[in-house]
Amino acid sequence: MDALVTVPRGNPLIRKLRHGVDLDAGDQAILADLFRPDRTAEPQQDIVRAGDPAVGVHLVVEGVAFRYKLVDDGRRQILGLLLPGDFCDLQSVVLGPSDHYIAALTACTIADVPQDRIDALVFRDSRLARALWWATLVDESILREWLANMGQRTADRRLAHLFCELLLRQQIVGAAGSHECPMPMTQPMLADILGITTIHVSRILRDLRTEGLIRLQDRRLHVPEVERLRAFCDFDPAYLHLIRRPEGEARP
């Protein structure tokens, strides 16, 4: 394929954004420049803390991170998963200090993007502005789906739905095969995502396993029959807004 592209083909940020908007070589160069690791974060280490002054924006380069809130007596709700190419706190540019936490789930490498840098993209460059808008709007869309998931599905289908999303989102950024992907969450974490207890997660996983819907091995999720899992939880990927765009072409 097109050998003139100077930007790494595998850059997850670019791969992701190209699902939403067209990016020319210049755009891609700017994004590739943002996507440079500045530091690392160990599992469970906070990357953004609620209330911290917003000094800039953080971008997941490698690894998986997650948003969470603490409620009442210390119960934790995980609000989203951040994969490579996802912005942690783009909203802080406008909203100021975050109202929730972000922590590393696996060991992560993080890019720190200064405020003014983002500001320039968002409020001056209209094509990249559109790309960043697109990314936050997809995040919001995912959040809506999670809410519907939480409100209307039983715990087993909720977990199946999460697994479907996990598989697909990692495929988008090139981190998964067609039938399997990394699944770095422990059962206590799955519990905090789904709003149930660890014990119940364990029971549900057993059931999904004995049904032959999934297999977990070495922190990887295997889905022998993707269509069966999809049907089980009524997964519809529309909310991820992936207008399929063939890998090769970027219309400048």
Place this chain on the structure above:
Amino acid sequence: MDALVTVPRGNPLIRKLRHGVDLDAGDQAILADLFRPDRTAEPQQDIVRAGDPAVGVHLVVEGVAFRYKLVDDGRRQILGLLLPGDFCDLQSVVLGPSDHYIAALTACTIADVPQDRIDALVFRDSRLARALWWATLVDESILREWLANMGQRTADRRLAHLFCELLLRQQIVGAAGSHECPMPMTQPMLADILGITTIHVSRILRDLRTEGLIRLQDRRLHVPEVERLRAFCDFDPAYLHLIRRPEGEARP
């Protein structure tokens, strides 16, 4: 106070956005111009349907509307409440056709804003772009809080939390007093917001009532002791991002 302001003081869109960004008279005039009723919608009537081509953006001028998704066998999850001054589908500018529905809850008047009009604001005028960003980011923040609410709280606290938000958000746009506000939702709707059954809503309302935490009368919610209700559900309004900005001052 300042008598030179030509834009209606009570314009909910402007009132809301001024919590997030400074708007000069010119900005306010542009927003006031957007905020013109083009049509009405009866209760339960869809304003935006999932999959409809995005022809423009809709803005609630009067009344209350709500987002929802249909899951599986027809179960409905309500994903958000839209009050006067809220955009229904700002995201469609970037994302294209919506992935969920929006319908009127009470009789609404709606402003239809053409695509190119929004496009001009979002991608060319940086101060109003910031204002619209702010609005969608607050929407996203509310969504996160709803998710945490759903995942971690029992149904009675969930409902109390919803009532706290309803009271405060309506105060922001000038639609509520200090201890009471409109509460147009029926019990089946509350059920679809909270992810529980109508029957359970009825029982919880009875309990909150006998506890003296709330009173419902004529589709209005009365909260005799706001602090007690707030403490009951651990409501923290930070997620609404209301940096208090005194009514009188707009720094141009």
Place this chain on the structure above:
DNA sequence: CGTCACATTGATGTCTGTCAAGAATCGTGG
């Protein structure tokens, strides 16, 4: 005045939480 949606209450069942106890896994240090 009948209809229909909304609201209320009781009896019963299912999903999920809590409590309790082991077993398996993993990183760490001796």
Place this chain on the structure above:
DNA sequence: CCACGATTCTTGACAGACATCAATGTGACG
């Protein structure tokens, strides 16, 4: 290399939250 503690994972028994089924009452509206 093995021992150790600390998580994680698993299973069982029981309890609580919420759903389902059923019946009745209420109010708006044609």
